[in-house]
Amino acid sequence: MRETPMQRLLSFILGWGTALLLFFPIAWMVLTSFKSERDATSPNLFFTPSLDSYHEVFARADYLSFALNSIVISVGGTVLALLFAIPAAYSMAFHPTRRTRGTLLWMLSTKMLPPVGVLVPIYLLFRTAGLLDTRSGLIAIYALMNLPIVVWMLFTFYKEVPNEILEAGRMDGAKTAGEVWFLLLPLTLPGVASTGLLSLILCWNEAFWSLNLTSAGAAPLTAFIASFSSPEGLFFAKLSAASTMAVAPILVFGWFSQRQLVQGLTFGAVK
């Protein structure tokens, strides 16, 4: 109403222009994945689409094991983080003490430890404990890596639940565990879900520990894609097909949880 049609047109052109420009590499990747290897190396827009590259990637005996590793490690790391974080966030949100504020900030500060600063000890500890190239090793790392963010996000969601509801539950004889399980979880299920989703996204895309601590057995998709980096491996169509499959699920998750991501990624500092 206030904007003139000219302004709207300008916003439309600039907005869609930048959006398409930013999205272009992803679109090009998806397009290339449907080309044959011969077509893939020329920027030709006209080609007969085929699923050959997908078939070939699937036919590699190990593709499914990489994908499975990604799923097991991301879900495992997220569930483990939630198991530790739910009681912690409950405790700090509903039974705060003098130290709660300090505890929250300290948890945040552990995120600031750069992974490369502790690469050497973690690598040596993993080697000694036989955890190198194991799923359980990465699950533990991912859970610890995301625990501060998960606690923070859950804490924010729990803060919004009125204490009276829990008290009413207690009146009806709910024990602590029951209070969390039967009252708090259903009430904050959307919050827990989006927290879990953020953790899943971060685990799925993590590419420092997965590249350094796995070789074959427990390597997730990030490492599988990295194996395409060798110069002789210039199979653009297969690279694109494998990449599309590795990216697609998380991209869709990301689209649906933008708003919660802002909260989680900035520790509630931007609203």
Added chain:
Amino acid sequence: MSATTDPDTASFNSEAAATRKVAPFLVMPSIAVLLAWMIVPLVMTLWFSFQYYNLIDPSARGFAGIDNYAYLVTDPDFWVSLRTTLVLLASVLVITVGFGTLLAVLFNQPFPGRNIARVLAISPFFVMPTVSALIWKNLLMHPIYGVFGALASTIGIQPVDWFAQFPLASIIAIVSWEWLPFALLILLTAVQSLDHEQKEAARMDGAGPLAQFFFITLPHLSRAIGVVIMIETIFLLTVFAEIFVTTSGGPGNATTNLAFLIYARALLQYDIGGASAGGVVAIILANIVAFFLVRSIARRLEV
């Protein structure tokens, strides 16, 4: 009535008391694992950084004093890597925060299909780093088969071999593409919370769009921009996967940042002591940033 409520009240009180007693301890497991996760490797890194310790030469062990640090600071590669780290950080910050702010304002204007355009624009943030890097390196920037090369040939200029001629700029482009959506997402959220009446009042007083941007929008965004800068800094100081799959730190040491230098020392040269000294430097760098980030978030935290 009173006969039935009495036991209930009693049980409520005892349950509530039990909850009150138990609840504060429920945070303990998280604190314990995080403490271990932080302290143990930190102490080990510090310890190794003062030791002679090479995995392929087990005979040479022992206290090294500050030798590892002395070796590090006299190594030209270290200073190059530090410079690369900071150039990468500064360039990506300028690009993402600059364009992020402009795009946030743009995507706040009404236009047809705005929501879809927004979703497309933030998508790169959800692409895993190894995929981003390889798609850019092979499909886009490859001098012969890439899109950029083809475009250059079409308009009749010599295609550029990006990773050979401008290796660091290429890495900066990829990393900026990954983080611009993050800046946009956070800043857009902040722009949306801008008070409309304030802008309206400014318009009534005759403020043009530019004046509105500089005197109302930008000050409103300053806090969010600060948060974006700090969070990106934490991650950008240790960019790794993008370098690992594209240049492996080369050509020469042109794209070796501190993270890649430490990785190469530890897992390619097996120099545990030297890598740990580098690790300590990385931790100190990150903590300078972390100090400001934590302080800024603490101000907003209501417990």
